[in-house]
Structure formats: structure tokens, C-alpha cells
Amino acid sequence: HRVLALRCGSIMSSSYNKAVGQFWTSYQVNTPQKLKIIDVFLLYILITGIVQFAYCVLVGTFPFNSFLAGFISTVGTFILTVCLRIQVNPSQTEIKTTPERAFADFLFCNLILHLVVFNFMG
Amino acid sequence: GTLTWFNSLLGFHRVKMKTPTKELNQVKVPAKILVADVKDVLESGVSTEKQEYLLKLLILSLIYLLAFSTRLFSVLRYESVIHEFDPYFNYRSTKYLVNEGIYNFLNWFDQSAWYPLGRIVGGTIYPGLMATAAAVYWVLHAVNITVDIRNVCVLLAPWFASNTAMVTYLFAKEIKDESAGLIAAAFIAIVPGYISRSVAGSYDNEGIAIFALILTYYLWVKAVKTGSLFWSAACSLAYFYMVSAWGGYVFIINLIPLYVLVMLLTGRYSSRLYTAYCTLYVLGTLLAMQITFVGFQPVQSSEHMAAFGTFGILQLFGAFNWVRSHMTPENFSRFFKTTLLAILAIAFAGFAIGVATGYISPWTGRFYSLFDPTWAKENIPIIASVSEHQPTTWASFFFDLHILTFLFPAGMYFCFSKLTDANIFLIIYGITAVYFAGVMVRLMLVLAPVACVLGAYAVSCTLQTYAKHLKKPNPVVVSASTSKRAVTVAQALPVQRELGAIMLSGIGIMLVLYAFHCTWVTSEAYSSPSIVLAARQHDGSRLIFDDFREAYRWLGQNTPDDARIMSWWDYGYQISAMGNRTVLVDNNTWNNSHIAQVGKAMASPEDKAYEIMRALDVDYVLVIFGGLTGYASDDINKFLWMVRIAGSTDPNIIESNYYTPRGEFRIDKEGAPAMLNCLMYKLCYYRFSEVYTEQGRAPGYDRVRNAEIGNKGFKLEYLEEAFTSQHWLVRVYKVKTPDNRGGIVNL
Numbered sequence: 001h002r003v004l005a006l007r008c009g010s011i012m013s014s015s016y017n018k019a020v021g022q023f024w025t026s027y028q029v030n031t032p033q034k035l036k037i038i039d040v041f042l043l044y045i046l047i048t049g050i051v052q053f054a055y056c057v058l059v060g061t062f063p064f065n066s067f068l069a070g071f072i073s074t075v076g077t078f079i080l081t082v083c084l085r086i087q088v089n090p091s092q093t094e095i096k097t098t099p100e101r102a103f104a105d106f107l108f109c110n111l112i113l114h115l116v117v118f119n120f121m122g
Numbered sequence: 123g124t125l126t127w128f129n130s131l132l133g134f135h136r137v138k139m140k141t142p143t144k145e146l147n148q149v150k151v152p153a154k155i156l157v158a159d160v161k162d163v164l165e166s167g168v169s170t171e172k173q174e175y176l177l178k179l180l181i182l183s184l185i186y187l188l189a190f191s192t193r194l195f196s197v198l199r200y201e202s203v204i205h206e207f208d209p210y211f212n213y214r215s216t217k218y219l220v221n222e223g224i225y226n227f228l229n230w231f232d233q234s235a236w237y238p239l240g241r242i243v244g245g246t247i248y249p250g251l252m253a254t255a256a257a258v259y260w261v262l263h264a265v266n267i268t269v270d271i272r273n274v275c276v277l278l279a280p281w282f283a284s285n286t287a288m289v290t291y292l293f294a295k296e297i298k299d300e301s302a303g304l305i306a307a308a309f310i311a312i313v314p315g316y317i318s319r320s321v322a323g324s325y326d327n328e329g330i331a332i333f334a335l336i337l338t339y340y341l342w343v344k345a346v347k348t349g350s351l352f353w354s355a356a357c358s359l360a361y362f363y364m365v366s367a368w369g370g371y372v373f374i375i376n377l378i379p380l381y382v383l384v385m386l387l388t389g390r391y392s393s394r395l396y397t398a399y400c401t402l403y404v405l406g407t408l409l410a411m412q413i414t415f416v417g418f419q420p421v422q423s424s425e426h427m428a429a430f431g432t433f434g435i436l437q438l439f440g441a442f443n444w445v446r447s448h449m450t451p452e453n454f455s456r457f458f459k460t461t462l463l464a465i466l467a468i469a470f471a472g473f474a475i476g477v478a479t480g481y482i483s484p485w486t487g488r489f490y491s492l493f494d495p496t497w498a499k500e501n502i503p504i505i506a507s508v509s510e511h512q513p514t515t516w517a518s519f520f521f522d523l524h525i526l527t528f529l530f531p532a533g534m535y536f537c538f539s540k541l542t543d544a545n546i547f548l549i550i551y552g553i554t555a556v557y558f559a560g561v562m563v564r565l566m567l568v569l570a571p572v573a574c575v576l577g578a579y580a581v582s583c584t585l586q587t588y589a590k591h592l593k594k595p596n597p598v599v600v601s602a603s604t605s606k607r608a609v610t611v612a613q614a615l616p617v618q619r620e621l622g623a624i625m626l627s628g629i630g631i632m633l634v635l636y637a638f639h640c641t642w643v644t645s646e647a648y649s650s651p652s653i654v655l656a657a658r659q660h661d662g663s664r665l666i667f668d669d670f671r672e673a674y675r676w677l678g679q680n681t682p683d684d685a686r687i688m689s690w691w692d693y694g695y696q697i698s699a700m701g702n703r704t705v706l707v708d709n710n711t712w713n714n715s716h717i718a719q720v721g722k723a724m725a726s727p728e729d730k731a732y733e734i735m736r737a738l739d740v741d742y743v744l745v746i747f748g749g750l751t752g753y754a755s756d757d758i759n760k761f762l763w764m765v766r767i768a769g770s771t772d773p774n775i776i777e778s779n780y781y782t783p784r785g786e787f788r789i790d791k792e793g794a795p796a797m798l799n800c801l802m803y804k805l806c807y808y809r810f811s812e813v814y815t816e817q818g819r820a821p822g823y824d825r826v827r828n829a830e831i832g833n834k835g836f837k838l839e840y841l842e843e844a845f846t847s848q849h850w851l852v853r854v855y856k857v858k859t860p861d862n863r864g865g866i867v868n869l
Contacts, residue, residue: 019449019457026448064418068411076404082440083351083397094393095349105351109401112355116408 038085042078049074069120076113080106181304182291186284189311192641193280195649197322202276205651207692207709209325210699213275215243216252216325220259220271227252228414234704235694236713237686237739245414246712250334250366251327254278279320279329286333286571287311293340294575296347297544298582306578312640315522315570318648328567331368336571338364338374339551342398343544349394354401361402362409365416372425373558373568375410378402379432381550386439390543396440403433434469438462514563521647522566524639525632526573530556533576536583552576581629591622653696655753667751673744673852674700676845681742688735689744690724690757690764691717697744706738714771721768724761724802725775731801732840735857742844743855747806749824749831750815750850756826761802762787790829798833805855807831808838813850 031039052074056067087095087102097105196205204213219227230243259274287307295303310316319328341357365371382399385391407420407429420426442462446454520527534552537545552572559569650656655667677687678701686704687697694708707717723734735743748756757764762777769775779796782788789797789807797803811822811834822831838855845854 015456016460019454022450023445023448023457030448065411068408068418068421072404072408076408079400079404080351083401086393086397087349087351092393095397097348097350102351105355109351109355109405112359112405113408116405116412119412120408 032090035085035089038081038088042081042085045074045078045081049078063122065120065122069117069122072120073114073117076117077110080109080113178300178304182288182307185287185291185304185307185311189284189287190280192312192644193283193317193321195321195645196651197276199649200651200654200656202273203323203651203653204272204276204325204699205321205323205653206326207695209275209323211695211709212251212325212327213272214695214699215247216255216275217271219252219256235698235708235710236716237704237706239713239716241710241712246710248327248365248367248369248413248415250363250368251278251325251330253366254282254330255325275325276323279324279326280322282330282333283311283316283320286316286336289333289336289340290571290574293336293343294578296340296343297548297575298579301586302575302578302582305581306575309526309574309578309636310571312637312644313523313526313570313574314640314643314648315566315573317640317644318522319567321644321649323651327368331364331370332567332571334360334364334367335370335374335568339547342378342402343547345398345402346394346543346547349392349397351397351401354398355405357398358402358405358409361406362412365410366413370565370568371410373554375406375420375426375429377551377554379429380554381547382432382436384546384550385543386435388546390546391439391443393440393443395543396436399436400433403429438465511562511564514560514566518563518566519559521643522570523573525636526577529577529580530573532580532584533578536579537576548572548575548579581633585626585629588622588625591618592626655751657751667753667849667851669847669849669851670696671700673845673847673854676847677701677703677742677744677854680845685741686739687742687744688720688723688738688740690720690746690760692760693744693746706740714767718768718771721764722772722775724757725765725768725780725796725800727799728801728804728838728840732857736860740857743801743805743841743857745802745805745853745855747850747853748826749806749810750813752825753851754826756806756851757802758789758806758824759826764802788829789824789827789831791832793832803833804836804838805841805853807833808836808843808853808855810850811835 049071052067052071056071061067084102084106086092087097088099204210215227215230218230222230228244228249232241232243235241255271255274255278258278259269259271262269262274287310290310291303291307293303294306316332319326320332338357338360341353341360345353345357361371361374364374378399382395385395407426410416410420411418421430442458445457449457523530530552534549537549555565555569555572558565653670655669657665657667659665674697677685677697681687681703684704686706687701688706689697691707691709691711694705694710697703697705698708707713707720711717719734719738723731723738723740726734746753746756747758748754749758762780765775765777765780769777778785780787780794780800781797782792782794786792787797788794789803807822807824810824810831814821815823815825820830822834823829824831841855841857843853844856845852847853
């Protein structure tokens with residue numbers, strides 16, 4: 001009984017691992033260099049956000065507006081970069097825009113975001 | 123550059139060529155007819171486009187002027203004066219902003235309201251209205267057009283109504299096409315539901331909030347259709363303006379997530395939706411928290427949690443979509459189930475902890491009563507007592523919307539028949555607006571724009587269908603051997619042209635009737651300044667009752683500068699703005715127990731009331747009395763609400779004491795003793811028994827309650843009459859101070 005459960009469990013986890021492995025190889029092969037650079041930046045932003053949140057959990061939320069300003073700065077930049085990545089991806093058809101225009105919009109949004117973050121930090 | 127932008131605004135470059143081009147692509151036609159048709163169109167086509175452009179420009183300019191001028195009835199009949207109660211506070215704040223500057227305004231602590239507590243004005247208002255009026259004032263003064271701030275405030279709402287009409291044109295154009303846009307702009311320029319809160323003189327938040335609302339929705343639809351970051355950022359800036367303008371921004375931040383969820387459920391997820399919503403949510407939340415009054419609510423209160431939840435769900439959708447593009451289907455299905463369950467479990471746990479620890483606060487009373495309309499009456503009488511918070515009657519729907527009442531479902535039908543991303547938004551907006559307008563009369567204002575757009579949708583579709591019938595059918599014949607389908611354009615019905623003419627004239631008559639109704643409603647119902655009353659005498663001449671301003675001016679000129687006035691909270695803003703004196707309670711109603719103290723004083727007998735008034739440092743008491751003139755919104759008619767609110771904090775005030783044993787509310791001989799001896803009764807009816815009000819009636823006949831008062835000829839012990847206005851509408855009494863030996867009142 002126990003052996004059967006173990007084998008079911010290992011089959012489940014191994015198929016899950018296989019799926020993840022397949023995703024990883026496909027990502028390595030099919031993603032253009034441009035998008036991989038953006039992905040590294042996204043990873044950096046994610047780590048920054050996690051560090052900020054962990055600090056808040058450990059030390060407390062005072063002053064709350066400063067924490068929110070910093071945290072929303074990471075979340076906001078993450079979202080905006082993801083949107084840029086979607087629009088710059090050469091294999092997408094839904095959004096009709098040039099990469100230059102997409103980047104200009106991205107800069108505009110970041111300008112608004114960081115101006116307000118500076119105002120909110122206090 | 124500007125001209126090109128303006129041209130594109132009016133859709134100049136998007137005017138399509140008519141039928142012959144289409145038929146060129148689809149069917150083979152004899153060459154002779156083809157050449158003749160194309161040449162025909164080319165010769166008249168260019169000037170037709172120019173004509174259309176000029177026509178659109180002319181129509182939009184006329185709509186702009188119409189929206190402004192139809193709101194000027196009260197300015198032309200009376201004078202340029204601020205109406206109602208709330209606008210007086212906004213006017214006083216704007217004066218403070220203009221005179222003291224932005225920094226002092228944002229940090230303003232008002233000591234002359236809510237004595238002895240004071241009010242932190244900088245942190246408890248939506249500053250958008252004052253900032254807009256001050257900006258207009260400063261711009262005009264910078265070019266040496268020295269308009270007085272009062273006139274800027276009075277005329278701001280009509281000007282913004284014109285701007286709303288323009289933005290509604292853009293909104294409807296984005297959803298359907300220019301013709302629907304023009305009709306929607308024409309509808310909203312005169313719809314009574316919007317006029318009621320935006321006449322000249324009604325200087326209130328809704329005047330600019332509706333403009334911000336439609337602007338936000340227009341930019342949202344544009345963002346969803348294009349998926350561009352620029353339009354999403356513009357939408358978040360418009361949302362910021364809306365947050366600064368009105369508390370109804372909660373409607374936007376719940377409607378847009380609801381729309382996103384509906385799109386996800388109907389399988390219309392796209393990267394455009396992801397871009398638009400995520401950008402709007404992040405930028406919008408951050409911008410919303412810049413308003414001090416909103417504070418940290420966007421990340422803490424339940425009213426904003428739907429937006430947060432939808433944000434999370436969209437992240438999941440986006441992530442899974444991305445992962446799926448890199449995996450084979452069966453691998454993906456295995457991965458998907460496990461990961462999704464794990465994430466949902468964590469999210470649910472986090473939400474449960476947040477609610478259980480109270481970190482996520484529940485819905486506030488004002489919005490909770492929208493879902494359970496009966497809740498406010500039992501729990502918070504102040505919310506229930508506001509007349510604008512009552513449920514809407516069917517008559518109000520028709521009165522405020524006229525033909526839009528039945529064009530609304532017609533527009534819904536047309537939306538459903540051709541579902542696009544933009545149409546679904548309009549449908550959801552319409553349904554939620556109808557529900558909320560039914561719960562609270564004040565929210566009819568939110569229904570008016572969407573009713574205009576849906577009505578315009580229906581009218582535009584109908585006009586386009588029947589206008590085609592008026593044209594002569596094109597004599598195009600197809601050679602049967604070469605094409606698969608025979609395309610014949612023959613007359614479908616023998617009376618096609620007549621049918622088209624009848625339908626078009628019918629719609630024309632309907633629109634003319636709409637215009638008549640709207641102008642009549644504006645003139646009769648929504649243009650009264652309510653600070654100045656008018657009545658017709660027997661010989662037809664007009665009698666003006668200017669008692670309110672007379673009394674407030676008397677207060678300002680005949681009482682000490684630091685005198686404290688006690689009155690019911692309705693009149694607090696007006697006393698502050700026009701009388702320039704300290705008040706105890708005003709329309710902000712932020713402190714329920716302070717208002718209950720005032721209510722208790724009004725409902726107690728004179729000696730008990732005197733103790734309360736001495737404890738509160740009251741110098742003067744002001745009451746509104748309509749018994750002589752027949753003015754029905756006076757304090758005796760509001761008295762039961764005073765009792766209820768007082769009773770909500772002090773169990774000694776029992777409402778049934780003020781009714782007769784049979785349960786009636788009466789002020790004549792049959793009235794309850796508690797009623798006939800309370801302070802409010804005495805202040806209203808002092809010396810009223812000496813006055814003959816109607817022919818054939820005894821002296822002391824109350825023309826509003828239609829009864830002769832029960833307690834006559836009494837004397838006041840602890841107060842003395844200070845001022846009664848010309849028609850006895852406003853009565854001011856001075857509270858007597860104790861003399862040197864204490865405890866004995868000066869006689």
C-alpha cells in the first residue's frame with residue numbers, strides 16, 4: 001500500500017519535473033536575446049521587491065507610506081517591464097505598435113510612476 | 123500638427139468611401155457602369171468629406187454652447203449666487219485656497235466649525251473641485267481677465283458640462299462610430315439627470331466628477347482597444363483626477379475589475395487587457411493614495427479588494443499563457459493543475475488571515491447601504507435621513523431620463539447583437555448603473571451618461587438602418603456564370619422609401635419632444651437656488667423670499683465675532699460661509715454624537731436644553747420655520763430625524779414620546795406633551811399665536827402642518843428672541859447668561 005503510494009507520488013512529481021524541464025529548454029531555445037535581457041531585469045526587480053517586503057515583515061510598517069512607495073515602485077516597474085516585453089515580442093500579433101513607440105510609452109509610464117513614488121516617500 | 127490631431131479627433135481621415143469600392147472587390151460588374159459610378163463618386167466624394175467635417179464641427183460647437191446655456195436659468199432669473207448647502211462649504215474652501223495659498227489650504231484646520239472640536243479640512247475633503255476652480259481663477263487673472271471667485275465657482279459646473287458633452291462624444295465614438303458620438307453628446311448636453319447637479323450655482327463635486335468619470339472610461343476603452351501603455355497611463359491620470367474630485371471613484375475601481383473578470387470568464391483574455399488593467403491598477407492605486415482623504419484605503423479597505431483580487435488573477439492568466447506557449451499541451455495541463463491549486467490555497471489563506479485579524483476593514487456604512495438599502499435606517503440614522511439617499515421612484519426615472527428610459531434597453535439589445543470588447547464594457551456599466559440608481563436618488567447622476575450613450579447607440583443603429591431605405595437602389599447586376607452568389611439589390615419591400623421616411627420622422631419627433639421635456643424640467647424643477655425662494659401672488663407677480671441671506675447677514679453684523687451658533691446640521695455650511703460665525707455642527711456630519719447632542723437639546727424641554735447649551739457654550743440658536751409662508755422644509759418637519767439621531771446615542775430620548783397615543787405626529791391641541799413643550803416647538807412658535815396667517819382661520823394657524831398650534835402664549839425663560847426674518851422663515855434666539863450670583867438667569 002505504502003509502496004504503491006510512493007510510486008504514484010514519484011510518477012506525479014517526475015511528470016511535473018518533466019514539464020518544467022521541457023519549459024526551461026523551450027525557453028532557452030525559443031526566446032530572442034532581447035527578451036532574455038528584459039527577463040533578467042525582471043528577475044532583479046522581483047528580488048528587490050521580495051527583499052523590501054521581507055524587511056517590512058521583520059521590522060514593521062512604520063512609516064507605511066515609505067514602505068508603500070518603495071514596494072509599489074518595484075511592483076510598478078515589474079508590471080511596466082512585463083508590458084514592454086509583451087509589446088516588443090516579435091511573435092505577438094495582438095498589439096499593433098513599433099518597438100520604439102512601445103519603449104517611449106514605457107518611459108512615459110515610468111516617469112509618472114517614479115515622480116509619484118518620490119512624492120509619496122515622505 | 124495641431125490641425126492633423128484635430129482632424130483625427132473628428133475622424134476626418136476615417137470617413138470611408140461608399141459602396142462602389144466594396145462592390146468592386148466582391149462582384150464582377152460591366153465595365154461601363156463601373157467607370158461611370160467611380161467617376162461619379164470621386165467627383166462628389168471630396169467635397170462630401172469636407173461637408174461632413176464642417177457639419178461635425180458645427181454640431182459639436184452648438185452642443186458645447188447648448189450645454190452651457192441651458193444651465194443658466196437661475197442666473198438669469200435671480201442672480202449669480204451659490205445654491206443649496208454643500209456648495210457653500212466648497213465656495214468657502216475655494217476662497218481660502220485662493221487667498222491663503224496651496225500649502226495653507228492643504229494644512230487648514232478650521233476652528234470655526236464643529237465647536238469645540240474643529241475640523242481638519244485639509245485631510246477630509248476631495249480637493250479636486252477647489253483646485254480646478256482656483257486654477258481657472260489663476261489662469262484668468264494671469265491674462266488680466268479679473269473675474270470674481272464667486273462667478274468662477276458659479277459658472278464652473280456649466281463649463282464642465284460642456285466639456286463632458288465633448289468627452290461623451292469621444293467615448294461613444296470609441297465604442298461605435300461618430301454618428302453615435304454626436305447623438306450621445308447631444309443627449310448628455312440636456313439630460314435632466316445630469317443637469318440637476320450641474321446648473322450654474324451648483325458648485326459641488328459632481329459637476330467635475332462626471333467629466334472625470336467619462337474621461338476615465340473613454341481612456342480605459344481606448345487602452346483596452348489598443349493595448350498601448352500611453353493610453354493606460356492617461357487613463358490612470360484621469361482616474362487620479364476622479365479620485366481627487368469625488369468619493370464615487372469607488373465605482374470606477376470596482377466596475378473596471380468587474381469588467382476584466384467578465385472578459386476573462388467569456389474567454390476574451392488578451393495581452394491588451396493585461397497591459398491596460400495592470401498599468402491602470404498600479405499607477406492608479408499609487409496616485410489615489412496621494413489624496414490625504416483617501417489615505418491608505420486603496421490597500422486596506424474592502425472596497426478596493428476586488429481590484430486587488432482581479433490584479434492577482436490577471437497575473438495568473440498572464441503567467442500561465444506565457445508558460446503555455448513554451449510547453450506541449452499535456453505537459454502544460456499537468457503543470458497547470460498543481461501550480462494553480464497551490465497558488466489559490468496560499469492566496470485564500472492570506473485573505474482569510476487579513477479579514478480575521480481585521481487588517482482588511484469591512485465595507486463602510488455609506489457603501490454597505492447600497493447593497494442593503496434597509497441597513498442604514500436601523501443602524502445609522504444620519505445616512506438614512508439625507509433626502510438624496512432615498513430609493514428612486516419610477517417617476518424620477520422618467521422625469522430624469524425621458525426617452526432614454528426605453529432607449530436604454532434598446533441600446534442594450536444592439537450591444538448584445540454585436541459583442542466587442544468595448545460593447546461589453548458598456549453593457550456592464552449600464553447594468554450596474556441601473557442597479558445603483560434604483561437604490562439611491564443621488565446616483566441617478568451616474569446612470570445619466572450611460573443612458574445617453576446606450577440611447578445614442580440605439581438611435582444611431584435605427585437611423586442607419588432606415589436611412590439606407592431612403593436611397594435609390596443601385597442597379598448592379600451580376601453575371602451568373604462567373605460568380606458563386608447572385609447579388610441583387612432590388613427593393614425588399616414595395617413601400618421601402620415610405621417606411622424609411624416614417625421611421626426617420628418618428629425618431630425626429632421623439633428627439634424634439636425630448637428637447638422640449640429637458641428644457642421644461644430644467645426651467646421648472648432644477649433651477650431654483652434654494653437660498654432664495656419665489657412664489658406667485660394672486661395677481662401673478664412674483665414674491666421673493668430672501669430671508670436666509672437676510673438672517674445670515676444679520677448674524678454676521680450684529681453678533682460678536684466669536685459667537686457660537688447652534689442650529690440643525692443642514693444650515694452649518696451656510697452659516698459659516700455667509701454669516702461667518704462659529705457653528706456647532708454642519709453638513710459634514712462626521713461626528714454623530716455631537717449632532718446627537720444638538721438633537722437632544724432641540725428635543726428636550728427648555729430647562730434641560732439650557733443645561734446642554736451652557737455645556738456646549740452656545741450663544742445663539744437658529745431655527746427655520748415655515749409655518750407662516752408654507753415653506754415645507756423647515757425644522758418642525760425635520761424634527762423627528764432630530765429625535766431619532768438623538769435617540770441613537772441617548773436612550774432617554776424615545777421617539778414614541780413625541781407621537782400622540784394614536785401614533786400621529788401632531789402640533790395642535792392633540793399633540794404629545796413632550797412635543798408641545800420641547801425647545802424646538804417653543805423656538806418655532808414663539809409669538810406665533812399673535813399672527814393671522816390665513817383668512818378664516820384662528821391666529822397661530824400653521825400653514826405647513828395645516829393645524830392651529832396647541833401651545834399658545836407661552837413665554838421663554840432661558841432664551842430671548844434676537845431676530846426674526848421678514849417672513850418668519852429664520853428665527854434667531856440669544857441664550858441668556860447667568861448673572862453674578864450664578865444659577866439665576868437674567869430676566
